[in-house]
Amino acid sequence: MITREVCQRVLHRAVSTGADYAEIYAQNTVNHSIDMIASRVETINDTVIAGAAVRIYKGLRSVMATTIDTSEEGLLRCAQKAADALGEGTAQMDIVLRERIFGDIHPIRIVPSCVGNAEKIAILKDGYFAAKEYSSAITQVTGTLLDVDHNILIANTEGLYTQDRQIRTRLSIQAIAEMNGETQTGGFNPGRRMGLEMFEEVDPKSVGQRAARQAVTMVQAGYCPAGVMPVAIDNGFGGVIFHEACGHSLEASAVAYGRSQFAGKLGQKIANEKVTAIDDGTIPNAWGSINIDDEGTPARKNVLIEKGVLKSYMIDKFNGRRMGMESTGSARRQSYSYTPTSRMTNTYIAPGTDRNEDIIASMEYGLYAKDMGGGSVNPVTGEFNFSVREGYIVRNGKICEAVRGASLVGKGSDVIQNIDMVGTDLDMGQGMCGSSSGSIPTNVGQPLIRVSSITVGGR
Numbered sequence: 001m002i003t004r005e006v007c008q009r010v011l012h013r014a015v016s017t018g019a020d021y022a023e024i025y026a027q028n029t030v031n032h033s034i035d036m037i038a039s040r041v042e043t044i045n046d047t048v049i050a051g052a053a054v055r056i057y058k059g060l061r062s063v064m065a066t067t068i069d070t071s072e073e074g075l076l077r078c079a080q081k082a083a084d085a086l087g088e089g090t091a092q093m094d095i096v097l098r099e100r101i102f103g104d105i106h107p108i109r110i111v112p113s114c115v116g117n118a119e120k121i122a123i124l125k126d127g128y129f130a131a132k133e134y135s136s137a138i139t140q141v142t143g144t145l146l147d148v149d150h151n152i153l154i155a156n157t158e159g160l161y162t163q164d165r166q167i168r169t170r171l172s173i174q175a176i177a178e179m180n181g182e183t184q185t186g187g188f189n190p191g192r193r194m195g196l197e198m199f200e201e202v203d204p205k206s207v208g209q210r211a212a213r214q215a216v217t218m219v220q221a222g223y224c225p226a227g228v229m230p231v232a233i234d235n236g237f238g239g240v241i242f243h244e245a246c247g248h249s250l251e252a253s254a255v256a257y258g259r260s261q262f263a264g265k266l267g268q269k270i271a272n273e274k275v276t277a278i279d280d281g282t283i284p285n286a287w288g289s290i291n292i293d294d295e296g297t298p299a300r301k302n303v304l305i306e307k308g309v310l311k312s313y314m315i316d317k318f319n320g321r322r323m324g325m326e327s328t329g330s331a332r333r334q335s336y337s338y339t340p341t342s343r344m345t346n347t348y349i350a351p352g353t354d355r356n357e358d359i360i361a362s363m364e365y366g367l368y369a370k371d372m373g374g375g376s377v378n379p380v381t382g383e384f385n386f387s388v389r390e391g392y393i394v395r396n397g398k399i400c401e402a403v404r405g406a407s408l409v410g411k412g413s414d415v416i417q418n419i420d421m422v423g424t425d426l427d428m429g430q431g432m433c434g435s436s437s438g439s440i441p442t443n444v445g446q447p448l449i450r451v452s453s454i455t456v457g458g459r
Contacts, residue, residue, distance in 0.1 A: 001163060002026055002052075004097045006072045007155035010054065011095050014079040015157060018089025019056035019063075021317075022079075023156040025294065026052040026070055027336045029148065032112065034120055036128045036143040041121060053336040054079045058086055062318055066337050097161040102292055105299075106285045108167045110195040112147035120145055123171070123196070123204050130208030131175045135216045139183070140176040141208070145169075147195070154296035164291050168441060169198045170430065173208045177215035184221075184404065186214030186389075191287045191430040191441065214371065214390050217402050224391060224406035224458030230366035231408065231451045232359055232394065237372055237429025239444035242277060243347050244377040245384040245412035250304050251330070252319035252342040253436060254379045261382040261413050262310060270310045271416035274352055277305040279314055281329060281345035287430040288345040288443035295331040295340060302328050304347075305416070316342040334438020341437045348445030352422025359421045359450045361397035367406060367456050368392040368399050375407075382412030385457075407457035415451055423447035 007024055014022035031047040052075060055064040063085045067078040128143040150166040170191030177184050188210040192198040254260040281290045281299030290299045295317050303311050316331035319342055332343035375386030388406035392399050428445035
């Protein structure tokens with residue numbers, strides 16, 4: 001990586017036209033993936049992403065330049081481009097970098113790059129064939145085993161010089177079931193901030209079986225009726241509804257500009273008192289966890305909503321300037337070519353006190369959403385629309401037949417007011433979240449919850 005002495009010279013060049021802050025972000029990332037389809041290994045890919053960005057501030061102006069040339073000469077040219085874009089001026093800034101080692105709270109035991117493809121293919125095949133052999137209704141299976149070795153260096157004019165290494169592993173199995181001319185898909189994509197020791201706690205065969213079971217269940221299901229009704233949303237990936245419908249509206253990238261349904265509401269009651277929501281980048285080895293964010297601020301546990309009251313936003317350095325608030329360790333970016341901004345890490349609704357059986361028993365007629373799919377949200381208004389990948393009708397307090405084609409439609413500020421029961425069994429689901437600073441790994445989570453009233457789209 002780049003030495004402290006080189007970083008100091010580059011930062012001096014970056015502030016030469018009057019910037020009051022400058023930062024270097026350098027990256028070297030290796031993505032290794034193995035794909036299976038039609039019962040054979042289709043591709044083995046290695047992708048390297050390497051480069052650096054120089055970003056400068058002057059008040060509320062921000063300029064960033066990037067380069068793939070991380071030699072001293074290349075970095076100085078990059079810094080000069082950023083300085084020139086800021087405009088004419090002069091700067092007198094004493095920059096002394098001191099290395100900081102924040103420590104790794106996510107230990108790795110089996111580094112994927114030290115393991116041969118044969119062992120990785122064996123793991124992938126276990127998941128693949130468990131799905132393929134689950135039922136004669138399964139007509140197609142695809143599988144991917146991904147491991148990422150992400151190395152970053154951050155230096156800034158506040159004197160910070162630090163590095164971090166992030167290793168992640170993820171297994172993805174997708175299955176298609178066909179019956180009576182109908183097809184449905186199922187999938188499961190567990191991931192961890194771990195090496196291959198992840199598969200000591202995640203059985204590849206169970207991943208394949210879960211994907212296939214969902215596809216087979218849904219291909220036999222009838223269509224979901226539409227209407228306004230209570231909905232129980234299961235734990236794990238069910239947390240995507242809070243992530244999308246509310247989480248993005250709590251990011252400073254929206255709040256700082258007043259483009260959020262929750263802007264200006266700190267200290268106000270915005271949710272049912274049953275709701276406590278947290279973004280925590282410090283959970284050991286969790287998919288969305290970090291040691292430091294992409295501005296070098298240590299990760300921390302941020303309580304966003306406590307018993308219904310808005311306590312905090314997720315804030316990066318630049319938007320913190322606009323808001324007059326400190327960074328919460330929430331700045332993230334896909335790569336050096338993206339400008340970092342406030343993003344989620346592991347975001348979840350904290351466990352409550354309601355028993356799962358009581359939540360289901362409380363529903364005379366409604367929908368049990370066992371697994372959520374994709375959707376869309378407007379962070380300004382909080383209006384959302386999410387598909388339900390696996391759903392069941394609830395009648396007289398009992399989970400009954402499976403239904404497909406369901407979607408949940410509503411507004412984030414309404415849905416968190418209507419969460420009136422929260423279970424005890426917190427679980428997490430893994431995903432990739434796309435926003436202005438690119439696609440990043442995030443965890444979503446919650447216990448089983450009940451939304452007392454929400455619009456269900458269907459037939």
